[in-house]
Amino acid sequence: MDPFVLALSRFNRQKFDECIEICTQMLDKNPYDQVISLIFTSQAAWLLKCRALTKKSWIDDLEIDEEGVADILMDENAINNAPRPGTSFSRPLSSAGQPGGISQMVRPMSNAGRPITGYQRPGTNRPVTGSSRGNLATALQGQRPGTNRPVTSGGRMIRLGTASMIQQGAQFIMADKLNAKNVAKKKHIAKAVVDYLIYVESNFRRALDIASEATSLVNYNDWWWKSRIGKCQFKMGIIKDAEKQFISSLKTQDMITTQIELAKIAIKQDQPLRAIEIYTNAMKKYPYETHLITGIARIHDLLNDPGKAVTFYKKILIFDNSSIESIAQLASYHFYTDQPEVALRFYRRLVQCGVQNTELWNNLGLCCFYASQYDMALSCFDRALSLSDDTNAADVWYNIGHVGIGIGDLGLAYQCFKIAVSLNPNHAEAFNNLGVLELRRGNIEQARNNYIQSSKIASYLFEPCFNASLLMLKKGEFQESYQMANSAIQIYPEHADSKELLKTLNQHFSVM
C-alpha cells in the first residue's frame, strides 16, 4: 500500500492521529523543499498533515459564542449605552408585561441571573443585570468555590485535548516566519495554512495577513477568503470591518455559514433586532435551514421573550425532529407555563432519543410531581441522583426539597435543603428556602441569616430580599426592612407584595 493513500484514507475516516503519524514519517524521510523530484509527495504529505492538525483541533465556532470575562467587563461594541427594553441583551424585556411571557415569580434565574432556559449552551450564562455585569468580583466568581473559573477570551476556543497539540503545532508551521505574499500565491496550500493558523494556533493576525494578500490576488472574487478575513477581524475585535467583509462575501456567494457569521456580529454589537433581521433575510432563501431558525429562537430567549422563541423552536422540529435543544426548550416553556403534563411528553421524547443525564431525570421528576404522579416522581429523582455528580447534585436535592414542601413533609424538605447547601455552598435558592423553614421552626435569627446569605450570593433573586424585609418588619427593624424591600423591587419591579410592603413601611415612617 502507498502510505500516502493510507494516510489520506484515514484522514477521510477522521483518524487524524494515525494520519498525522504517517505524514510525519513521510516528512521525516523527505523533508519539504529538499529534493526537487520528491517535491510532490512531500508537499502533499505536508498539506495533508496540516489539514489533519487543523481538523483535529477544529471546533464549530459558529455555535460557540461565549464572551470572556474581559469582553463582558470592557464591552465597547455595544452601540447604545442606555438601550430601550427589548433592544439589547443587557436590557431584556421584563417578562410579565407581554403575552406568553413567564412571570419572574414562576421562572427561576440561572446563576448568571438570566431566566433559566431549557437548554444550556455557551452564552446562556451571559450576565444580564446591572449589578452582576461590570462588577469584577462577581464576574470572576465561579459557580462553586474552587471548581470552575470564568471563561477567558481564549476560553473555549482551545479544547483540552488539543492543548498539547499547540506545542507540536507551533513547531509545524512557524507562523512568524511565513511570508504572507508567498503563501498567498501558493493557491493549493494557502487555504489550509490559513485554517491552520486560525484553528490551531489562534494566530488571527497572521491569518489575516495571508488572507488579505490572497483575496487581492484573486481580484476579490473568492467569497471564502473574504469570509475568512471577516472571521479573523471578528476574532481580533475589528467588528465593523468584519461586517463589511461578510457582506461583500455574501454578495459573491450566498452561503449559510456566512449569514450566521454576519448575525453573530450583530449579536456582538448588542443589536438583537438587527441579528433577527439578518436571520430573517437569510431565511427567505433558506427557509428550511434549522441553524437560522435556531438563531432567531435563541435571540428571543435572550431577550426574555420565550413566547416568541417557542414558535421558532416548534418550527425547527418540523425540519429536524430530533433537535434536542428545541425539545428541551419547549419542555421547559410548557413546564413554566403550568402545563407539566405537556412538558412531561417532551421530556419523554428526550428519553426516547437516548438522552441520559441528571438534569433530564430531575426535570422528569418535577413534571411528574406537578402532574400528580407522585410514585413516578420519586423514582425519577432517584435516578437523577444516581447519575449526578458534584456539579448538579445540589440542584436535584433542592428540587427534592420542593417536593418535600409540596407533600408537607417539612422535615424532609429541611434535610434536602441542608444537603443542597452542603454540596454547593453558593446555592442561594436553597438558603432562601432554608430561611423560610427555619422561620417556621421559630429560629428567627437563623432564618434572617439564611436570607441575608442568600441575597448576598445571588444578587438577582428577589425572594430572599422580600423575605428578609418581611421578617425585619415584624421584628421592628424598619430601616433594614425598607432597604431590603427596595432591593427586591429593584430586582423585580412588578412584585406586588414588595410594593405592598413598601407602602406599609412608608406609612410607618410618616407616622413616626
Added chain:
Amino acid sequence: MSIFQIKELWSTNVGSKEEFDKNSICIGNVDNSDSRENKIIVGSFEGILRVYKPQADSFSISDMLLEKNMGSGILQVDVGRFSFTCDISLAILHSRKLVVGQITSTDTFSNFKVLYEHAFDRNAYNFISGGFGKSQKQVVCVQSVDGALFFYEHEMLLFQIQLPDFLIPGPLLYAQNIDSLIITNTNLELECYRFQSLQAYTNNNIAAQKAAQQNEQNKSRLEPDWICNIGEQAHHLVYHYNKISKRHDVVVVGEQTYFILQETDGKIRYQRRLEYTPSCIKTYHLPGNNKDIYENDDRNGAAIAAQAVQNQHDSPCFSIIMGSFSHYLMVYKDVQLVWTAKTQTAPIYVNVAKIGNMEGLIITLSDNGWLQVVYLGTDTPTQNVQISDPAQEMNYQQMEYEHQKILARIRNQEDEKQVEPEEKITITPQLSSFIEATGEYIDDPKNQLTRNEQGRIIRMSMKLQLQLPPNVFAETTNFKFESINFSGRQTPPVIKVHIYPLKNCFPTETKVTLTATYQQVSQNQEGSGQLRTSISEIQMPLSFFVTIGLPGAAKEPTDFKINLILNKQTSSAVSLFEDVIESLQAREMCTNKKQISFIYHNQVPVSLLVSKDDLKIRLQSPDFSSLWFILNELIRRLNDLLNGDGELEITFSDAIPLNELFQVIDEHSGYRQEIAKLKKVLEDRSYQFRIIQKRLLNRFKDKNPSPLNNLDFLLNHTYVQIIDTGSQIDQLHQQQKQSSLKLSAAIEIILVLLKIRFKMNEDEYHILRMHLSPYVDDESEQGWEDVTNAAMTNLLKTCLAKGGKGNSNISQTTNQIKTLQDASKLRQHITLVCDRISKGGKIEY
C-alpha cells in the same frame, strides 16, 4: 437507551483487524446468477477479497461465497460491464494495477477468474467508470495519487493525462449528461473538465506534462469548464439522476455542509448546514410523482417551508440517507429530517439494495469491517418504559422505616450536647520538699497523673506546658509525649520539673499553670477522638521566694514604709509566718517575736514589724516595689487567720504613696522614650546604610566607576553603628522589663492601699483595677502610660466627674488613645483620681 436504533437483519465482521474505506465495498449480481440476487463484495486494504450473499436472518458460513487473497492491497472494488466476456464483471484496483475479473459460482462453489489487467507506473488512488465520450463500452478512469488520469476502454488504454495544480486526490465523478469529469482540488473548489477537452489536450506523456505545468510561463493550460467554490473539502460526490424532474444533480458532501450543484454551470442550488460531520451518503428515490428537492424556479423555498409546516408537502422524490461519525444514520426526505437511527459504529458506507427477496434494505460498513444489513424501525419497548425493575417493587414500609431511622439519627445528632469521654487526664501537681543544699534551686513540683479506674489500658498522646511567673525559671517548659500508657492500678506516670527563682528579680506572682493537651491514641498510632485539654494551677509557697535574715538587717531611714492598722489583735509576726520559718529552718533568726525580716533572692530585704499592742503592722523595705509581694501575702494570711467571723478590718491611714509610684512610672517611661529615640536612630542608620549600599552597587555595576570616596569606610561605620544601636535597644528592653515588673508591683500596692484606705467594695476595686491596670505590656505600640492615661481621663470624665456621676457625659469621651510625650500628665491624672476617690467619689457605672 434510545429507541431510535437501527434494526439488524444480518451482520458479520469481515476479516479481523483489517481496514476498509468507503470504496472497499460494492453491491451487485457479480456472479451473474440467474436469480439476479445482489451480492456484497468487500475488499480490504490487506488484500483479501470476499463475496457475501446474505440469506437468512443471521450470518451463517454458507453466506460467504468467496474469500481470496489478491496478493496486494485492494483500494477499490466495483461491479460493471467491463468486459464482453460476461454480463457483469468485477473491477479491482490495486496500488499499481487494475484487475478486471469474473466470478462464477455453482451451488457449492465460487471462483474468481482474471479477465484482463492494466498496470501503470504511478500509485493509483481511485477509479470511476462510465460511458465517457458517449462510448458504448464502459470506460474506466483511474486517478493516481499525483493527479494523473488513465482512461481504459476494456483491454485498451485510451489516453492518459496529468491534471494541473494537483496535490491531494479526492473523490471523482463522471457527469454523464454533460460528458464531463468533476474533481475536487485543494483550493476547496470543484472543477469540471469536459472529456473532449481532456482528450484533445493530452499528449499522453505524463512526465512531460508535469514538467510543463511546473513551468508557469506555459500559457496553454488545461482550463476547467467551470469551477465551484464550496469553501470546504468535498468528501463525497454523488451523481443523482432525478427520475421525476428528469434532471441530473451533483450532490456534494463537505465537512459540515451538504450541497446540490447544477451540473451545467456549477452553481449551488441547494445547501444545508449539518450539525455533525457526515461519513457517508446515499441518495435514492421513493416512488412518487412530484417535484424535485428544493428548486429555485418552479418551487420557491417559502412555499416548501409552508408546505412542511402544514405537513402536506408533496415530495418525496429525492431522499438521502446520511451517516455521521457520531454513530447516526439520518434519513432526509426533501428538506425534512424524517428519521434518525443510532448505529453501533460509525458507518463509512451506506447503500440501499434488495437483498434476498427484501427490497430497500440498508447496507452499512464500518472501517473495521463490521458489515450490516439493517432496516429502520422501533420496537415497542418490551417493558413499558419502566423505571425500576418490577421484581424489585418499592417497599414503602421499609422506606418509611429507613427514613424515620435516619431522621432520628439526625435529630439526636442535633440535640446532643457534647459529652466528654470518660477517660480523661487529671494533673495533680505536687511540691516535693525542696533541696537546700545549694541554696540556689529550691523546688520541684511533681505532676502526677491519676490512675485509670477501669483497668484497661488507654494510650494518650499528650503535650504539657508550664506557664511560669516572670521571676521563675525552669529548664524546660514544654513536654511532648507521643503515647503514654495508662493502665489499671499502676502508678500513673510522673513528670518531674525543676524550677528555680531568679536571682535578679523580686517576686510578684506565685502561680504556676500547667496545661496538658491530649488525645486518645488508637492502635494504629494515629490520634483519634477530640483534642482535649486539662489545666491545673499551683501556688508556689512563700518560702520558695524568700529567705529570712536577721532582723534589723535592713533598717535605714530611707526605707519605704507601709503601716497597716488592724481592729483585732494579731499574734506575733513570727506566728503569722510560722510555716515559712519552719520550712526554711530559720527559727534561730527569729528571736524577736515582733519582727521578721525577709530577704528576696535579689538580696532586697523586707522587714515586718508588729507594734506592741499587736494592732499595727509595719512593712518596710529599701525598694518600694518589693513591698508588694509580702504585703499581698500578709493581707492574705491576716484574712485567713483572723477573719473567721468576717469582722477583721484592715485600715491604712497614711497618705497614699503616690510619689513612690510616680518615681517608678518615670523610670518606666524614661526607658520607653529612650528606646523610641534609639529606634529612630536605628531607622536613620539603616536608611543611610541602604543608600550607601545602593551607591556602592552602582559603582560596581558601572563600567567606568568613579572613585569610592571613602564610601566603604562609611558603610563599615554605619554598620557598626547599627549593630551598636541594636544591642543598646536590646539592653534597654531587658531593663525595661525589670522596670515593668516594678511598675506593676507598685500599681498593685497602690491599688490595695486605695482599697483599704477608702474601703472600696470588691466591684469598685475591680473596676479601678481595670482602669489602673497592673498589667504592663511593653510589646505593643501603645505603651502602658498611654492606655492608663486614657483610662484615667475616662474615669475623670465619667464616674469621677466634677458634678458627680450625674454630670458625666459618656458620649463626649474620645476613644482615641494618644501617645504621651512625658509622664507629667499621667501623674496629674492619677493624683486627681486618687483625690476624687478620697473625697468620696465612687467608681461605678
